[in-house]
Amino acid sequence: MPIQINEEKVSLTHSSGSSVEVYFFGATITSWKCGGKERLFLSKDSKLDELDGTKEIHGGIPLIFPQFAKASEPSAETANLPQHGTARYSTWKWLGVDVDNDEELTAKFGLTDAQVPENLHKEWPKKFELIFIVTLTADTLKNTLEVRNKGTEPFGFNALFHTYYSVPDISKVSIKGLNDITYSDKVKNFARFKDVKDSITIDQETDRIYENVPRDEFLIDLGQPGGVDNFTLKKLNLKDTVVWNPWIKARSISDFGDEEYKNMVCVEPGTVTEYIKLEADKTWKGGQILKVQL
Numbered sequence: 548m549p550i551q552i553n554e555e556k557v558s559l560t561h562s563s564g565s566s567v568e569v570y571f572f573g574a575t576i577t578s579w580k581c582g583g584k585e586r587l588f589l590s591k592d593s594k595l596d597e598l599d600g601t602k603e604i605h606g607g608i609p610l611i612f613p614q615f616a617k618a619s620e621p622s623a624e625t626a627n628l629p630q631h632g633t634a635r636y637s638t639w640k641w642l643g644v645d646v647d648n649d650e651e652l653t654a655k656f657g658l659t660d661a662q663v664p665e666n667l668h669k670e671w672p673k674k675f676e677l678i679f680i681v682t683l684t685a686d687t688l689k690n691t692l693e694v695r696n697k698g699t700e701p702f703g704f705n706a707l708f709h710t711y712y713s714v715p716d717i718s719k720v721s722i723k724g725l726n727d728i729t730y731s732d733k734v735k736n737f738a739r740f741k742d743v744k745d746s747i748t749i750d751q752e753t754d755r756i757y758e759n760v761p762r763d764e765f766l767i768d769l770g771q772p773g774g775v776d777n778f779t780l781k782k783l784n785l786k787d788t789v790v791w792n793p794w795i796k797a798r799s800i801s802d803f804g805d806e807e808y809k810n811m812v813c814v815e816p817g818t819v820t821e822y823i824k825l826e827a828d829k830t831w832k833g834g835q836i837l838k839v840q841l
């Protein structure tokens with residue numbers, strides 16, 4: 548069955564056997580399998596059976612909109628929202644399958660401001676419509692977010708794909724394509740640095756926002772012999788890239804396994820260092836393409 552739907556989620560299976568699972572809560576992708584393997588990390592402690600809007604899903608690809616981090620300016624438009632905004636805490640609508648052929652399987656999910664929980668909506672009462680488009684092929688997963696301003700005034704927003712990759716061993720992971728880019732380091736009180744090494748490795752808590760990344764393609768190398776199962780990540784119309792691993796701080800996150808930091812890394816394309824300004828009645832589009840080297 549290429550499409551299976553229940554109250555909580557949609558499962559899509561492409562003719563090649565690749566598959567994706569999307570929860571209506573947050574339109575969060577919780578699983579992407581291709582080449583017979585799970586490619587995304589999902590914490591075994593994530594409370595998928597208690598999605599009442601208070602707890603986020605820990606893993607997969609949470610969608611971050613309209614705010615990334617807690618705004619430092621009290622006057623910012625999104626200042627009263629939780630650090631990852633509202634879309635992640637809202638229940639999206641299934642909009643159906645768009646394309647289903649041997650090449651690709653594409654499905655859509657929708658969210659309007661009317662679906663945002665009241666306590667969050669009142670803190671950012673803008674009129675908007677989001678469309679999240681998920682495209683699956685034999686070796687790629689493409690995510691596109693469309694944001695439409697349905698109000699009469701412009702608004703500003705952040706957007707980010709908070710992608711958790713599943714990795715066999717964090718000590719062997721390297722990320723190529725972020726050298727010579729200034730980043731602000733949340734672990735070091737947002738001090739700014741630049742790496743000259745051509746790849747990043749992770750051996751401690753890492754929480755960096757790489758700003759204005761001109762390259763749109765990165766290689767996430769899992770350190771496997773022969774380079775099999777590496778990912779290429781392509782960002783589409785997004786300026787920044789966040790790299791996160793909580794390291795042993797994961798032990799203080801209630802629904803995140805104590806040792807699971809060894810098996811995940813987040814590489815997250817987004818526009819978060821400034822607000823994207825959207826005029827009334829206009830649409831913005833951004834996205835990412837994850838490709839596995841099978």
Ligand code: TA6
Nearest residue numbers: 603605606709733754789791815
């Ligand atoms: O995207 C990076 C980040 O904002 C980190 O600063 C850290 O707060 C993390 O996300 C939390 O992610 P979670 O999925 O646990 O909400």
